[in-house]
Amino acid sequence: MAATVAAFSASVRMQMIETRANVMVLTTATLFPVMLLLVTLLPAADRSATAGTRAAVASGLSAAWSATAWGAASVLRRDRANGTLVRALMGIPDPRVIVLGKGLGASALATAVILASVAATLAVLRQPVQVAHPAAMLLGLAVLLASGAAVGLLIGTVFVVTRYGPQVSAAITMPVLVLGGMLVLPSQLAPAFRWAPPLVSLRWLNEFLVSSATATPNMVALAMALLLSAVYGVVGGRLFARVARRARRDGTIDLY
Amino acid sequence: MARSISTEPGAEPAWRTWRLLRFGALQHLTANPPLLVATAMWPRLVFRALLWVLIGAAVNGAPGAAFTFVGAVAITLLQNAVTGMSDVTVTEKVAGTFTMLLRSTTPVVWVFATRGAAYTVAAVADTVVVAVVAGAVTGHLDVLASMLPVAPVFGLMALSASAAGLACAAVSVGKRAEVAIYNGFVTLIDVTCGALIPRSALGPLAPVGDVLPLTHGLTAVRDHLAGEPIAADVALEAAVGAGWLAVAVVLFHAQASRARRTGSDAFS
Numbered sequence: 001m002a003a004t005v006a007a008f009s010a011s012v013r014m015q016m017i018e019t020r021a022n023v024m025v026l027t028t029a030t031l032f033p034v035m036l037l038l039v040t041l042l043p044a045a046d047r048s049a050t051a052g053t054r055a056a057v058a059s060g061l062s063a064a065w066s067a068t069a070w071g072a073a074s075v076l077r078r079d080r081a082n083g084t085l086v087r088a089l090m091g092i093p094d095p096r097v098i099v100l101g102k103g104l105g106a107s108a109l110a111t112a113v114i115l116a117s118v119a120a121t122l123a124v125l126r127q128p129v130q131v132a133h134p135a136a137m138l139l140g141l142a143v144l145l146a147s148g149a150a151v152g153l154l155i156g157t158v159f160v161v162t163r164y165g166p167q168v169s170a171a172i173t174m175p176v177l178v179l180g181g182m183l184v185l186p187s188q189l190a191p192a193f194r195w196a197p198p199l200v201s202l203r204w205l206n207e208f209l210v211s212s213a214t215a216t217p218n219m220v221a222l223a224m225a226l227l228l229s230a231v232y233g234v235v236g237g238r239l240f241a242r243v244a245r246r247a248r249r250d251g252t253i254d255l256y
Numbered sequence: 257m258a259r260s261i262s263t264e265p266g267a268e269p270a271w272r273t274w275r276l277l278r279f280g281a282l283q284h285l286t287a288n289p290p291l292l293v294a295t296a297m298w299p300r301l302v303f304r305a306l307l308w309v310l311i312g313a314a315v316n317g318a319p320g321a322a323f324t325f326v327g328a329v330a331i332t333l334l335q336n337a338v339t340g341m342s343d344v345t346v347t348e349k350v351a352g353t354f355t356m357l358l359r360s361t362t363p364v365v366w367v368f369a370t371r372g373a374a375y376t377v378a379a380v381a382d383t384v385v386v387a388v389v390a391g392a393v394t395g396h397l398d399v400l401a402s403m404l405p406v407a408p409v410f411g412l413m414a415l416s417a418s419a420a421g422l423a424c425a426a427v428s429v430g431k432r433a434e435v436a437i438y439n440g441f442v443t444l445i446d447v448t449c450g451a452l453i454p455r456s457a458l459g460p461l462a463p464v465g466d467v468l469p470l471t472h473g474l475t476a477v478r479d480h481l482a483g484e485p486i487a488a489d490v491a492l493e494a495a496v497g498a499g500w501l502a503v504a505v506v507l508f509h510a511q512a513s514r515a516r517r518t519g520s521d522a523f524s
Binding site: 024025027028031032034035036038039040042043044045164167168170171173174175177178183184185188 | 292295296297299300303304306307308310311312313314315316320432433434435436439440443446447452453454457458
């Protein structure tokens, strides 16, 4: 257990150091939330504090998802390019612990950048926002990071079985932004797609964060987000263990 | 001088240009296999357009959706025309072939313009796919049909965006910040060209869009939809494109002559 914790924290730390050495990977995390906020706020007639809060939460979460999908993708891709993928995933510690740690390290930095970017844009626009329950919002942020790490495991699975991981990552980023119930309201979707938003943890986190910022924290939404994140984590963990085992058996981990 | 393949005057530059175009197309196809474009890249671009249209609808209802639909179709050009174009020089740099290309007897800006031509074609193809699919999904095929007479304006925008992409490519290469440079440039165009945000709502950012590609072309398209004359804006779009081409020529020329003098392109 102590060894697992040590491997996990070392992975988080190493990924943060690596990201800081390649700050350019944080470009999208800086620019995307600004663009989303401008697109949702500038043309809007309603610029009240409540509308501003909704736009800020939805833009921030959308950017966080984008950064998570890209982060999980680029972490393993760079490991492969640097020749460290085999050593990272074939050591004594469980490879899932390493991937979870690396994903968390990458998304923690990206989330910090996104928060700063959103805050700076709101300040420049002089857009008022509400922060009714800061403690609940911090809790939501922690769940966001955990959820991102769990999804990172799922995405990481793709990278072990195909060389076109970055393209797959790029392809799944946008559908989640459209169907994830953040910037696009679930009621806007065609009836055939309304089943999708409730399956996305970000939709519930969006609701929890907006309710925490503007009124009373919606604990049901938080519970749903946690439940879905746990499901992603369990499914991702099983899938990743399976492809990692297969890659070890067949010696294909660096092949693609 | 390389041996000429024909005695006819002017045949060699044409032959070189043909080789450059062909090589650029092959390189583009290798980096973007058609199957991958169809299964991963086009769906991504279509979903991105859907996101903008739905945000437009969430913010300003049906008129907002129609407004962002036109803009979302236009900014689809940027993915290949600016980002792809910038990648041409960066890829050469990574492959170690950039130095040789700077020493080519063909003018260096022509080398990269022709190598990148495949990206301009791909940008137009992306835009057609996104316009049709996103138009069908969001119910804007009527808007698309009324845009058909100004389809050549989209061709012009593809060229002006590619000219800006070429200038961006010159700036990007060798800085180890190319991702920040071209993503920043594309975001700046996305925000200020009036594609997703009405230019009247941009405030102090609006003048920035005046010198960027797409802005005037989009104004022309919207004017056409409103039944107004478009000639002046089309001319402005062409002028902006020519301006960016001039910037690209100057930048590449300066880069090539500096590299010949100092060998600096082998560093950084």
